Amino acid sequence: MFGHVRPAETRESGEALRLDGVRKIYGVEGNRVVALDGVSLSLPAGSFTAVMGPSGSGKSTLLQCAAGLDRPTEGRVFVDGAELSGGGEAALTRFRRERIGFVFQQFNLLPTLDVMQNTVLPLKLAGRKVDRALARDVLGRVGLGDRLDHLPAELSGGQQQRVAIARALVTRPRVVFADEPTGALDTRSARAVLELLRGSVRTFGQTVVMVTHDPVAASFADSVLYLADGRIVGHQAAPTAETVAERMTRLADEVERQRATAGA
Numbered sequence: 376m377f378g379h380v381r382p383a384e385t386r387e388s389g390e391a392l393r394l395d396g397v398r399k400i401y402g403v404e405g406n407r408v409v410a411l412d413g414v415s416l417s418l419p420a421g422s423f424t425a426v427m428g429p430s431g432s433g434k435s436t437l438l439q440c441a442a443g444l445d446r447p448t449e450g451r452v453f454v455d456g457a458e459l460s461g462g463g464e465a466a467l468t469r470f471r472r473e474r475i476g477f478v479f480q481q482f483n484l485l486p487t488l489d490v491m492q493n494t495v496l497p498l499k500l501a502g503r504k505v506d507r508a509l510a511r512d513v514l515g516r517v518g519l520g521d522r523l524d525h526l527p528a529e530l531s532g533g534q535q536q537r538v539a540i541a542r543a544l545v546t547r548p549r550v551v552f553a554d555e556p557t558g559a560l561d562t563r564s565a566r567a568v569l570e571l572l573r574g575s576v577r578t579f580g581q582t583v584v585m586v587t588h589d590p591v592a593a594s595f596a597d598s599v600l601y602l603a604d605g606r607i608v609g610h611q612a613a614p615t616a617e618t619v620a621e622r623m624t625r626l627a628d629e630v631e632r633q634r635a636t637a638g639a
């Protein structure tokens with residue numbers, strides 16, 4: 376169902392990501408989990424969006440489907456106007472390599488490759504020209520210009536995550552997806568990583584979508600999407616840590632109340 380890249384007939388300039396009625400159902404009849412229940416959204420290019428919601432609300436599933444790491448059961452996904460549809464794994468992989476960057480909680484660097492080699496890996500995998508000057512420039516911007524030949528084990532967690540961000544940016548993707556990018560970091564390193572993500576949006580017009588549990592992390596974004604039980608239940612512009620925390624508490628209370636009513 377995924378993988379063939381065709382220009383969307385409805386391509387709109389300035390729209391980096393669109394989901395139309397995306398549903399994701401895990402399991403088989405009798406043991407089904409509806410992880411996403413008809414999610415539609417449109418994110419403009421150059422925006423920084425945080426995705427929040429109670430545990431199990433579908434945040435990671437949303438990211439995986441939007442990034443082409445998983446396949447929706449129903450619905451359509453467009454990245455920069457091109458639809459992820461049809462075809463097999465190879466076409467899907469190509470789509471991701473050409474358009475998408477990822478940052479994971481656990482960095483996912485290759486331990487035997489140094490900082491420069493890890494950073495240029497996506498270019499090599501995509502068969503693209505390895506522009507070391509560009510990679511050096513990106514690594515300089517993430518503050519690792521003097522660590523190019525270090526192995527991941529020789530770096531702190533925050534530095535490893537900055538390599539992962541450089542690696543995500545070096546292909547100049549349409550969208551960078553980050554799943555709990557600060558989840559494994561101390562407060563100070565987390566802040567540096569969030570400033571870096573925000574800087575990539577402000578300075579280069581990068582589009583970033585980040586799943587997080589942390590209201591402080593969400594406050595670095597331009598806006599927050601709230602998920603509950605696989606649906607988008609709210610949107611907040613110009614978030615602050617306080618307003619996000621307050622809204623999350625309310626959301627958790629509502630979800631609990633609804634589940635209690637449904638079970639009554």
Ligand SMILES: Nc1ncnc2c1ncn2[C@@H]1O[C@H](COP(=O)(O)OP(=O)(O)OP(=O)(O)O)[C@@H](O)[C@H]1O
Nearest residue numbers: 401402408410428429430431432433434435436437
């Ligand atoms: N591979 C899978 N097989 C079956 N069910 C799954 C699978 N992955 C996720 N789910 C279910 O789908 C729902 C949404 O999961 P998801 O991981 O997207 O939520 P989340 O909001 O990211 O949660 P958390 O904040 O705890 O990481 C949950 O009920 C989860 O148990």
